[in-house]
Amino acid sequence: MTIRESLKLHADAAVLLSFVLKKDKAFLFFYPEKTLTKNQKRKFLSLIKKRKAGWPVAYLTGEKEFYGLKFFVNRNVLIPRPETEGLVELLLSEIKDQRSLSILDLGTGSGCIIISLAKTLETNPSSGLWPPSPIGRRKLQTNPKRTELPSPHGRGDGGEGLEFFASDLSTNALSVAKKNARRHKVRIAFKHGDLLKPWKRQRFDIIVANLPYLAKLEDPSTKFEPKKALIAKRQGLALIEKLFKQITLSRPSATLPQRGRGKLKYIFLEMDPRQTAKIKNLAKKYLPNFKTKIFKDLTRRPRFAQITNPKLF
Known part of the structure; x- marks a missing residue:
């Protein structure tokens, strides 16, 4: 042949x-x-x-490109979606000149979100490359203002700098994420566990999460992917509501400290466009002092929720 x-x-x-x-x-x-x-x-x-x-090409080749980077994938993780790149862009556009941040990625899967953030933020902003990937140069429909990003000097001791953390309930998924972190030479602290439970004594400025949000499988092509990474109970909102509850119940000295670095500033979520009103209602119920803003993806559908603590700005 x-x-x-x-x-x-x-x-x-x-x-x-x-x-x-x-x-x-x-x-x-x-x-x-x-x-x-x-x-x-x-x-x-x-x-x-x-x-x-019907097998996805990414599972056959063991690789998928996301935000200009190549990620190892297998059937233990969800295949990174192009629309999720908008979540990375949204977060980058909002942190602006903040030089001291701790960022936590929940349900990290392949690690594509947190690794893309870490890799981008390690790019010297003086080089003028923002974002560095061709896909990243496209703007969200909300047209966020282009800005330079902070230069990271993460110290890991709570001092000034950027620090990256990620967790997943699946140990197999964590193995994939760790492999990708090594491939791209970024420093990320990984833990195994359910949402915020592994991080009870840690403090974070930003939580980003692309949690399972489908009520049922609608696309036949997803049958090869882990269902736990796609489907959630309560019309796809169970894990998002659980996260909000955990944030609310966190002690002041943990996720929501009274003073100093680590006071939660942002929550960034990917969602089903049909969940817009319900996400807003859940945020209002559990985080009444936070403000929720919805952003559209490149197909002009509501896709991302940015939940902000206005008292810190």
Whole structure:
């Protein structure tokens, strides 16, 4: 079987063949008459069979690009979505010149959100690259103001600088996130546990979370992904409400201290567009002193909730 013949088998054949041959797509078109070895042919046809059965390309290649970075993925984690890049952009646009922040990513999965934040914030703002990825240069529909970002000098001792934390209920997902953190050479403190429970003695300025928010699976292509990373009870709102409760019940010395660094400033959430009113009502119920603002994604649908403590600004 030649490369030319291989490319006719499926719309995603070029991606899968590049993966098998460990060559870029340009190679395929420069050498269409190259013959695959027996092992290459066997592996390629196996991937094509799985792809025709509905397997996502990311699970077949073990890789997915997010915010200009390549992430390792497997069936233990949700495949990073392009729309979630808007959550990263929103957070970056809001922190502005704040040089001392602790950021916690709950339900981190592959780690794509917290790693993208850490990698972006480690870029020297004087270089003029903001955000550094091509996708990141696109603006949200709300058109947030472009601004320079703080230069991180995280000390890990509560002093001035940027510190990054992440947790997940799945130990298998945490293994993937840790692998990605090592790949991108960022320092992130990971813990295993349920939302804020592993962090009872820690304080954070920002909580970001892309928690399961679907009431049921609606897209057949998601059947290969972990259901626990997609579906939540109470019409998809169970975990978001649980998070709000945990924040409310946190002691003043923990998540909501009275003074000093670590007083919660922002909560950033991804949501189902149909949950807009319910998210606002839950935030008002559990965090009455906070202000909720909804942002649209690039398809102009409500997608992100920014919940802000106005007393700190």
